[in-house]
Amino acid sequence: MTARDGFDSMYRAINTSLAYRAAVRASETGLPDWLVPFSFINAALLELITATLRLGTGDTVIDLACGTGGAGVWVAERTGAALIGVDFAPAAIEAATLLAERRCPGGQARFITAEATATELPAACASAVMCIDALMFIDAAAVATEIARLLKPGGIFIATAAESLGEALLPTLVADYRPIFEEVGFRTLRYEELAGHDTQRLAFYHALEKHADALRAEIGDAAERLLAEARNGLERAVHNTRRVRQVLFIAERADA
Numbered sequence: 001m002t003a004r005d006g007f008d009s010m011y012r013a014i015n016t017s018l019a020y021r022a023a024v025r026a027s028e029t030g031l032p033d034w035l036v037p038f039s040f041i042n043a044a045l046l047e048l049i050t051a052t053l054r055l056g057t058g059d060t061v062i063d064l065a066c067g068t069g070g071a072g073v074w075v076a077e078r079t080g081a082a083l084i085g086v087d088f089a090p091a092a093i094e095a096a097t098l099l100a101e102r103r104c105p106g107g108q109a110r111f112i113t114a115e116a117t118a119t120e121l122p123a124a125c126a127s128a129v130m131c132i133d134a135l136m137f138i139d140a141a142a143v144a145t146e147i148a149r150l151l152k153p154g155g156i157f158i159a160t161a162a163e164s165l166g167e168a169l170l171p172t173l174v175a176d177y178r179p180i181f182e183e184v185g186f187r188t189l190r191y192e193e194l195a196g197h198d199t200q201r202l203a204f205y206h207a208l209e210k211h212a213d214a215l216r217a218e219i220g221d222a223a224e225r226l227l228a229e230a231r232n233g234l235e236r237a238v239h240n241t242r243r244v245r246q247v248l249f250i251a252e253r254a255d256a
């Protein structure tokens with residue numbers, strides 16, 4: 001199965017799963033009911049992203065690897081900026097488009113199915129690009145180049161992402177995003193490990209286990225994939241064998 005098919009089949013399963021929704025809610029994220037991420041975003045991080053991007057009407061923000069679109073819609077609603085969400089999983093884009101129709105009437109938000117490293121959006125079309133918990137699945141140099149192309153000079157990129165602490169779990173996982181983005185013309189503004197991430201992640205894994213029977217009944221194979229990730233993550237926490245850290249990375253595209 002390709003990575004794209006893996007994400008797509010997961011979204012087809014979880015988009016309507018009440019048990020998945022209950023597990024997300026149990027990890028105390030403070031998110032509104034309509035926002036059900038496939039990530040470890042939370043209300044405090046979304047407030048930080050919104051404040052950092054300093055967007056207004058007339059600006060465009062791209063939510064790259066947007067999943068079902070909630071994080072970008074949150075930012076668009078609060079700032080008045082136009083939103084373009086991009087993800088390669090068609091099931092995610094279908095759900096995001098439905099969300100935008102409900103919450104952003106009038107065409108403020110649109111969602112496209114595309115590869116994050118080759119969006120085919122116009123150059124310098126965005127004041128900001130956000131990317132929640134997805135960089136680690138994408139070739140870092142290629143996506144950094146595409147984000148540099150999409151941003152206006154002085155535009156801001158903000159990401160939450162996993163970094164490898166040793167041997168990379170995925171071929172696309174890197175140890176430090178900063179040099180890769182600096183190589184294509186970004187200036188790092190802020191870079192730090194995300195305090196509280198492990199707590200939210202482990203609470204989510206415990207909630208998945210608590211809802212295991214309901215998940216299996218609702219979504220079958222996809223439940224087994226989620227439960228395997230939860231078991232693995234909880235096991236690693238017990239043995240204190242972390243292989244990744246979660247970071248917040250904010251960078252500015254230098255003037256041309």
Ligand SMILES: C[S@@+](CC[C@H](N)C(=O)[O-])C[C@H]1O[C@@H](n2cnc3c(N)ncnc32)[C@H](O)[C@@H]1O
Pocket residue numbers: 003007008036037038039040041064065066067068069071086087088089092114115116117131132133134137138
């Ligand atoms: C962990 S999910 C995060 C989704 C969303 N940002 C959120 O907060 O709910 C990672 C997302 O990255 C997307 N993705 C992974 N690789 C991609 C690629 N090469 N191009 C576009 N999207 C990609 C997946 O389809 C998935 O929606």
